[in-house]
Amino acid sequence: MIAEHVAFGIIAAVMVASALRVVTTRDIVHAALYLVIVLAGVAALFLLVGAEFTGITQVLIYIGAVIVLFLFGIMLTRSDFDQDAETDHKRKFPAVLTALLLLAVMIGALVDRFEDIELDPTPQTTAQVSDELFSQYIVPFEAVSVLLLAALIGAIVIARREEGG
């Protein structure tokens, strides 16, 4: 139990520090690389509470695919004369205020409702997940497949160069 606490503490500290760097660093490529650390931390947390399939999927989809997509997006949208363009707004106070107020409300609600509830995770196997997914949740599964297909075709149509244009 103690080892679990220590592991969670380390992962959480690294994740929060990296997440802060994602939203504050001025270099866009660095922000993408810090995002990798946060996403890897999320995957580690999933494994820590026994959600093995989602943990592996997190690594495959996010770190494997989404980050590469982000890096391509950064490369394609960065021009030489735009190198030191502003990445942040001049006045950050409203954004800081909004985030802190939201955090205060959420921490208050969570501490008030879920104080001292012990989480005793039992591993949930991939077989259990697939049984549930392909029986009770088969219709949402198919719907989300069509959504993904439609979104990717849409992305191609949007990003495609016009003929002769």
Added chain:
Amino acid sequence: MLLNEMLLLGAVLFCIGVYGVLARRNGVLVLMSIELILNAVNINLIAFGAFHDTVVGQIFALFVITVAAAEVGIGLAIVLLLYRNRRSIDLDQVDLMKG
């Protein structure tokens, strides 16, 4: 491990993401902040799934991951089109529909 530790970590990540969406001007960086928000949601889903000892939390997290992948694809396509038309992805300059 306490349930609240996971939920509070999710809350902190969510608020960092909200700050990023509000404070950043670069289109790609705003999309990254949205990814932070979606991951905070996933942490909550997994935590409650483990708490209630059901795999439904994992299944919902998988749906969120799928929708996030679709969202990044569309989002980056839009940012790319924006760059191609204006030579800049500064979101402050996208004020075509400003009244």
